[in-house]
Amino acid sequence: MNKPTLAPRWATPLATLSATLLLASLPAAAQTLADPTRPPAALDTSRPAGAGDGLARLQSVLIAPRAGGRHVAVIDGETVRLGDSFRGARVARMTQTEVELVRGRERQVLRLDPPEATTAGMTPAAQ
Secondary structure, three states, rough: OOOOOOOOHHHHHHHHHHHHHHHHHHHOOOOOOOOOOOHHHHOOOOOOOOOOOOOOOOEEEEEEEOOOOOOOEOHHHHHHOOOOOOOOOOEEOOOOEEEEEEEOOEEEEEEEOOOHHHOOOOOOOOO
């Protein structure tokens, strides 16, 4: 009757170490995961539409509902209040859809993008 031979005590750890080193030397095939919280490229506000044309872009306006309440707007990513200065112009007037900037005798009215220019299928709150 033949007796099975036993491997030396160091054979199993050596095989495990060899397999680990072999796997570690293989190139990783992992893909970069997309951030699920990042907005779609069409809605990316980090690069405003019209960037590079030198024109300021009104992004949002918030007006408190009570009389004399706070008026705040975001123009090219910068938050301004009624009476503040933006690029050398004074914020003279705000409505729900417009901000008027005054530089001496020059007046510039910035308007929010019209609703039809927003992404189809979005709720008004998301626009």
